[in-house]
Amino acid sequence: MQTVDKAVELLGYFSERQPEFGLSELARTSGFDKASTRRLLLALIKHDYIEQNPTTKAYRLGIGVLRLARVRETSTPTEAIVNPLLQKLVAITGESAHFSLLSGGRISSVGIVESSKSNRISFVQGEEGAIHATSSGIVCLAFSSDESINEVLKDGLEAFTEHTITDARQFRKMLQAVRNEGYHINHELYEKDVCSIAAPVFNQAMRPIGALAVAAPTSRFGSGAKKQILTAVYEAAAAASRAFGAEIDGSKL
Amino acid sequence: MQTVDKAVELLGYFSERQPEFGLSELARTSGFDKASTRRLLLALIKHDYIEQNPTTKAYRLGIGVLRLARVRETSTPTEAIVNPLLQKLVAITGESAHFSLLSGGRISSVGIVESSKSNRISFVQGEEGAIHATSSGIVCLAFSSDESINEVLKDGLEAFTEHTITDARQFRKMLQAVRNEGYHINHELYEKDVCSIAAPVFNQAMRPIGALAVAAPTSRFGSGAKKQILTAVYEAAAAASRAFGAEIDGSKL
DNA sequence: TCATGCCGGTTCACTATTATCACCAGTAGT
DNA sequence: ACTACTGGTGATAATAGTGAACCGGCATGA
Structure with missing residues (x-):
């Protein structure tokens, strides 16, 4: 089924940042031969999961994916589960909260509820974050397979701020700590003056499908606020996991 | 790429009506061997497009599809285009309007704005309609390839009401009329006392990706209302097509 | 004006893959 | 204890996918 792997891998390359690809471009990105890439694309086009702009010849995701998402959402609702929890998080902590989805080694925020404060952290729907520097990415990775972790490490850990952890050994140690504690407190690893807890x-299969997180400016991230956010986030995430069918003891804190 | 075809064909079997499949069940539905079906599913699972309920062993669509839909929606918005048009249709006609998506030989309503009248036609998000009996299905099919049409005909035309067209020759004739006129007026072909215009x-490739439709009880479907609905629907659909990049002359009526 | 290099797309000899069937273990009903 | 399902697996027979080279078209630049 290596052909199938390749085909769905192609789908993974389409992102918010790059929603369209030329043929050669996609072949280069994926590492597949141009001829193979084209054949795979044609197969996907046949089923409406990819479409081609007839004027620019660029390939993009097709309408078929909308149907799939709708089926998935009505049978096993994600937004319906996550949104009330986000609302509650914002109500309790007064800071922006968001839900990020882990899929194909990428982490992207799909549900966002912002704080009503004027100095708040803002997120963009579907924005992709660095998996090794955002709190959501780190907690997901901590509970992922070793292969996933190695995959991230082999490309090197890009530094976004002076606090970003770029040393592989140190990074693994941090993941171990996250596994023990069940959460992660992020002090400006990704962006200056932004802290977050995820x-x-x-x-149901006890695999991490995403993370709930609350982010605040460093100035409002005192130890009191930190404790409050931590318990709120932890409980919300446990509630979400239970809603998705996971069995969580819920009393780790 | 026949393996890819099969894999994505599997995805197509998941629907609102049947969002979960057992292995043997899906093998029977698809006609593939059980072993092959399983291998295909494993490949899809690896990329999060399918997931398995660990207790019931049933397979369902995975979270990966949500990411795809989000990428597609932010790069080439569908709802953002369609919803205002639906609102306008309801405002003009006073009847329920909806947008249906054509994908993989299926037609399912993805955008719905209901009339404010108490006696109105109600739709369910994502509900699948018979492609040969709903106005949306018929207009899509009329502009689809001959293969698509033959595909529908070969399974026979199921009768839903006494008005449903079940004769293949008569059906082809109707499609030809739709191609000439650019719309279809449905008089209780699918449901008693429900008329609709789509x-x-x-x-951009001038392929039908879906249809806009307005539905009303037969009692309110007089010739005056019919004309008003027709022009409104026709213009809204042309506007949608233009928004999707199609080149429509717009003056066929 | 000609050369270079990239683009999307295609061809065909070469090589890898996938399909199928029989089978296993488990479970529910008779 | 027998039957008939279920989910899942493994080895051989049969079929599929791969990729270097190529095409025409289009820009860029000498």
Whole structure:
């Protein structure tokens, strides 16, 4: 089924940042031969999961994916589960909260509820974050397979701020700590003056499917606020996991 | 790429009506061997497009599809285009309007704005309709390839009401009329006491990607209302097509 | 004006893959 | 204890996918 792997891998390359690809471009990105890439694309086009702009010849995701998402959402609702929890998080902590989805080694925020404060952290729907520097990414990775972790490490850990952890050994140590504690407190690893706390959300198979997180400016991230946010996030994530069918003891804190 | 075809064909079997499949069940439905079906599913699972309920062992669509839909929606917004048009249709006609998506030989309503009248036609998000009996299905099919049409005909035309067209020759004749006129007026072909008017929405490649439709009880479907609905639907569909990049002359009526 | 290099797309000899069937273990009903 | 399902697996027979080289078209630049 290596052909199938390749085909779905192609789908993974389409992102918010790059929603369109030329043929050669996609072949280069994926590492597949141009001829193979084209054949794979044609197969996907046949089923409406890819479409081609007839004027620019560029390939993009097709309408078929909308149907799939709709089926998935009505049968096993994600937004319906996550949104009320986000609302509650914002109500309790007064800071922006968001839910990020882990899929194909990428982490992207899909649900966002912002704080009503004027100095708040803002997120963009679907924005992709660095998996090794955002709190959501780190908690997901901590509970992922070793292969996933190695995959991230082999490309090197890009530094976003002076606090970003770029040393592989140190990074692994941090992941171990996250596994023990069940959450991660992020002090400006990704962006200056932004701190956040995230906890993983598991599915029925106990695999991390994403994370709930609350982010605040460093100035409002005192130890009191930190404790409050931590318990709120941890409990919300546990509730989400339970809603997705995971069995969580819920009393780790 | 026949393996890819099969894999994505599997995805197509998941629907609102049947969002979960057992292994043998899916093998029977698809006609593939059980072993092959399993291998295909494993490949899809690896990329999060399918997930398995660990207790019931049933397979369902995975979270990966949500990411795809989000990428597609932010790069080439569908709802953002369609919803205002639906609102306008309801405002003009006073009846319920909806947008249906054509994908993989299926037609399912993805955008719905209901009339404010108490006696109105109600739709369910994502509900699948018979492609040969609903106005949306008929207009899409009329502008689809001959293969698609033959595909529908070969399974026979199921009768839903006494007005449903079940004769293949008569059905082809109707499609020809739709191609000439650019719309279809449905008089209780699918449901008793429900009439509707639909016009196709095209993409940049001038392929029908769906249809806009307005539905009303037969009692309110007089010739005056009919004319008003027709022009409104036709113009809204042309506007949608233009928004999707199709080149529509717009003055066929 | 000609050369270079990239683009999307295609061809065909070469090589890898996938399909199928029989089978296993488990479970529910008779 | 027998039957008939279920989910899942493994080895051989049969079929599929791969990729270097190529095409025409289009820009860029000498």
